Amino acid sequence: MSTLTKQDPFSRLLESAPTNFTAARILAKECYLAQGIPLAKAEEYKFTNVGKKLEQNITNFFNADSFEVSEELIKSSIFEGFKGDVLVFSNGKFLPAHSAKIKGIEVSVLSEKSDLALGSIAKPEKDPFAALNQASFENGIFISIPKKAQILKPILLLFFNQANEGQVIQPRVWIEAGDFAEVTFIEQSVSLGETAYFVNKVVELKGGINTQLHYYRLQNEGKPVLEVSNIESDIQKDARFTSVTISLSGDLVRNNLSFNLLGSNSEGNMYGIYLLNGKSHVDNHTNVDHTIPHAESHELYKGILADQSRGVFNGKIFVRQDAQKTNAFQQNNNILLSDDAIINTKPQLEIWADDVKCSHGCTVGQLDEEALFYLQARGIDKMQAKGLLLYAFAGEVLEKIQEESFRTYCDTLIQERLGSKF
Template identity: 75%
Template sequence: MSTLTKQDPFQLLLESAPSSFAPIRSQAKEVYLGLGLPALKEEEYKFTPITKKLDGKIKDFSPAAPIAISKDVIQSAVFEGFEGDILVFSNGKFLPELSSQPEGLRITALSEMESTPLGSIAKPEKDTFSALNLSSFADGIFIGVPKKQQVAKPVLLLSFNQAHSGQVIQPRVWIEVGDFSEVTFIDQSISLTEDSYFVNKVVEIKGGQNSHVNYYRLQNESTNAIEVSNIQTDIFQDSRFTSVNLSLSGDMVRNNLTLNLLGSNSEGNMYGVYLLNGKTHVDNHTNVDHTLPHAESNELYKGILADQSRGVFNGKIFVRQDAQKTNAFQQNNNILLSEDAIVNTKPQLEIWADDVKCSHGCTVGQLDEEALFYLKARGIDKTTATGLLLYAFAGEVLEKIEEESFRSYAISLIQDRLGSKF
């Protein structure tokens, strides 16, 4: 059951929507108006009161226009050791004049396309924020990887956000990877303001047969930023998709990640670390859908929570009747460093097949005092010892990042936060 506030806070956004893709937008708008914003007791948002958070910040949201970005700002934002192509975005809008052209890739603004499959993966009826984005996004980007294209260098999707309170940034990305192709994307957003803006992001990814796609994401924005993202992926026979999501900062962040395994011998991997302090609230909702036989999925999310932060993990694995010989693993582990930190975790399995290997589980605990005592007894001070143990806990996920420069950057960020730089 959903509800609309007395005056929908996104009315201005809907009224200012561009005319492109009018039929798709109109259908999505009807879906959004039918669903409304999540009610406080709605099961899918029970632990993340995003409607209350949005209502508390502003009553009327308007679209944020792109801002000027200098080459110096871009250069200073690129992490050390990165060697690849960079696609630059300002408040969700792609800036081709400041971006490189990845060799062999097709990069096109969505507004320049005659037709589009938008909404075919991130279906608007599945989430009201996906419907809101589809009905009112200003423009987006299509990234096409041709068949048999091995993209050797990673592609950095570098987004700069600078919006005032009451403004909405709505990125929209469609990625299509051809058969027998390989590519790595790094998705990084940078706040240029401390204002309380709202990001409503949708990324749709289609991986063709025998394709290999890596999608790494770093969330480390302003502590006042509110974000809902829908990252939805379809992969097909003999293909592999790996996502790693690192959430380090924000006010309230909701990540909806869906992976549909639509072919035999496909492999899906979903990993994540959320390292939270202050009053940051991060909610990871994941869905893995096995539809055909001989497919495998691996899912591991780890959380470290301090102060009054809150983490939510809700992971669902569906194994359809035809998906015999499925292997599916899901695990969520958490460490609480404060009595005021909270985590709500709910791993779920729904299985209709009878010849499968599936497991799921979760843990919530505190730091191992015996291990801490062991390190201190060997002359390591408490702060460093604590950081070493916490990094060891998170490191299992960081090892899943194959792109060396980004892995090193992620490690340094987390080590700095944990006080274990060495």
């Protein structure tokens, strides 16, 4: 790890940070200064030179101010068929006045919860960007679902971003769910304008016993946008957490996703699609930590890369010595549509227990020419046949989205990109 320059420009953010969460911010600042922005030699960012991109594109090094969001803009940005509650953000800052009052759920500005154990899940010592966010974010959202609450309607976290060239946006989200609670979140960002800015997002999810949490993400921001996200969840006894990430756009995107399986019969599910063209770069780093016996995890990421795009997948599964009877599955499959497209994939298992069922693997290839010929022989033109095959490849991940309206919306976006619609 190393700083961008001799005087780290992000020090301006650290110096101007708010004073709430004092202890958590001091710890995070120390962690950030000890790590610095990762450059090319940093092992965890080996194939994603975030430091170089930031140096080239981010010049302001202050958090972007929030801006006025109209009701018309909110309504026009919600995807068709959505029937749930909407929580609105402007440049990462929660806007209570434009957000739904959800019955049975506590939703508040994060700064009102100064006694919260901020950073206890997404620990600042694990990643410099998580540390930077914790040390200098200006506002965020606190969401608490009480015990046994069955939230049947999905909750949409709608992020509007409109920053000046080279500014920083730092959303901070804390979600906690009591025992036996059930809830679905959908995260969607809307870029207004075509400037290059840096989104540094942290989401901490704390589930109780037997909670059922779903967290779906659509990354489809403007092409010049740089984004790093740290999303981490503690999963307790008998609980299940499912994450689905759909990445379609952005200059450089780094997704750090971590599950901590802390109770028996817990389950963590990670699914993702990255559908890239142009010079987009998407890096998915996942981490599943099995700490207890009788828990399981399932992970499937699929990539379709065209033009000069680049994908990175680094999935780590840790099975601790006491985590007997673990069942862990990890797979990464990729299709390259261009000689210039690149994928770096590294599935990893580290196992210290001896009574486990674990598997991992990856594939990289091109379209099946025989299947393509078969479809063309039945009257489907080559481009549409190609799109249908790619859509079938991606469909296995789309099926993991249980919220029908969001699945349909993502399905449409992917079909349009692939040219598979009749």
